[in-house]
Amino acid sequence: MPELDQFEGRLAAAVHAFADRADTRVDPLAVAERAIGRRRFASLVWLGRPLPVTASILLVLGLLLALLAWSVGVGAPWDHRTSIVLLPAPTAAPTTGPSATLMPTTDGAGAEHVTGSGTFSIVDSGTSTQVGDTTQLRGFVAQSTDTMNDPRVSGTGTLRLSIDTHDQVGTEWGTYRLVNADGAWEGPLAGAAWSGGDASAVTGYLVGSGANAGWTYYIDVRSSGFATELKGIIFPGPPPGP
Amino acid sequence: MRSHARLILALAIVILVAVACGTGATTSPSQIETPTQAPTATPAPTVAPTARPTATPIPTTDGQGPEYVVGTSSVSVTKDGTETIVGDVTQLRGQEMTDFGTMNDARLKGTGLITLNADIYGSIASEWGTTRTENAAGAWEGTWTGASWNNGEATSVSGWLIGSGAYAGYTYYFHAYGPSMPFQVEGIIFKGSPPTP
Numbered sequence: 186m187p188e189l190d191q192f193e194g195r196l197a198a199a200v201h202a203f204a205d206r207a208d209t210r211v212d213p214l215a216v217a218e219r220a221i222g223r224r225r226f227a228s229l230v231w232l233g234r235p236l237p238v239t240a241s242i243l244l245v246l247g248l249l250l251a252l253l254a255w256s257v258g259v260g261a262p263w264d265h266r267t268s269i270v271l272l273p274a275p276t277a278a279p280t281t282g283p284s285a286t287l288m289p290t291t292d293g294a295g296a297e298h299v300t301g302s303g304t305f306s307i308v309d310s311g312t313s314t315q316v317g318d319t320t321q322l323r324g325f326v327a328q329s330t331d332t333m334n335d336p337r338v339s340g341t342g343t344l345r346l347s348i349d350t351h352d353q354v355g356t357e358w359g360t361y362r363l364v365n366a367d368g369a370w371e372g373p374l375a376g377a378a379w380s381g382g383d384a385s386a387v388t389g390y391l392v393g394s395g396a397n398a399g400w401t402y403y404i405d406v407r408s409s410g411f412a413t414e415l416k417g418i419i420f421p422g423p424p425p426g427p
Numbered sequence: 428m429r430s431h432a433r434l435i436l437a438l439a440i441v442i443l444v445a446v447a448c449g450t451g452a453t454t455s456p457s458q459i460e461t462p463t464q465a466p467t468a469t470p471a472p473t474v475a476p477t478a479r480p481t482a483t484p485i486p487t488t489d490g491q492g493p494e495y496v497v498g499t500s501s502v503s504v505t506k507d508g509t510e511t512i513v514g515d516v517t518q519l520r521g522q523e524m525t526d527f528g529t530m531n532d533a534r535l536k537g538t539g540l541i542t543l544n545a546d547i548y549g550s551i552a553s554e555w556g557t558t559r560t561e562n563a564a565g566a567w568e569g570t571w572t573g574a575s576w577n578n579g580e581a582t583s584v585s586g587w588l589i590g591s592g593a594y595a596g597y598t599y600y601f602h603a604y605g606p607s608m609p610f611q612v613e614g615i616i617f618k619g620s621p622p623t624p
Binding site for chain 1: 492493494495515516544546548549550551552553554555572573574576577581583585587600602604613614615616617618619621622
């Protein structure tokens, strides 16, 4: 049957032609979605790459935490200082951090240039009164610990101050008594504060007693932020006269 | 449910960041104004330096009312004092100096005239004296005390100067310090008198 042979030949050609045109590609994701149900947030695209949801959340968290750390670092309020000059809260007892720039220790005898650092804590914040444009603070008392490069001027101090503030600046005056096991230093201090009490400079001549009798300690106390620098000289004589 | 949890978590983090930013933003560190003009006292026991100051590009104040002021001090000896040795002390008296420093407040313009006395103990000295700074509008005059070390290279002195002329009623407190010239100067101008301990 030659006609049948021709028919079978055309049929076979038609079947092959159809099969060749059929789309046999398989989308594994589509198959998986159909198998487990459609999950719209199964993955997110980051920079053209799909990432699992968990990884995406962790990435966002990391970015937000970095932003948080940056924002705190940029403007945090913890650089406020606790100046001996500030109008303090009644019960506050802040301290200033020493700057660790001690010179080599002296031999602790004779005339010397001395340097070091101090910490302060408020004992009595005193009382303030407004008189015209001036705020008068009276009865301010602070305890100090002076760490110096000469043992004669290291010890515990008591600072008594009066402060008149004029806007962002103020004058300070009072007395300072520094005590250690061998003796003491005592005398007046005076100076000024600025930046709303954030920085100050006071100086004075302290007269020695005990083992320090006959000696004078000129002290320069300069504070800025949380650092208090101390420097001065010890010399065998009285303070300068008026 | 899961998408709600994620949304809440994201909101919490955003609020946390906003709070942190707000907390930081409350800081208001006071601005330090700085120099352009005027002098102040600062001695050096026996050294006679002649260096002139270098101008520091720091904002000037408005030259009015209470102010924090800063600048530099460079002194030059114009007349040697007399030296007398008394025991271990060398007593320097009546040395005269000129201060060519610059400050950042126009009220402190002018050349400072300084007298220096010192009791010198080896490389350190106790110092005291007077200073007067004058310009076209007025003058500042008063006493100062302090110390020097490193044979007069380093210093720390401070004083209270009373204003006159346009500065009448004001006081200028200065603190000059540093390991070498030009010394740093900081201080305040305020309406009122120096404290009387």
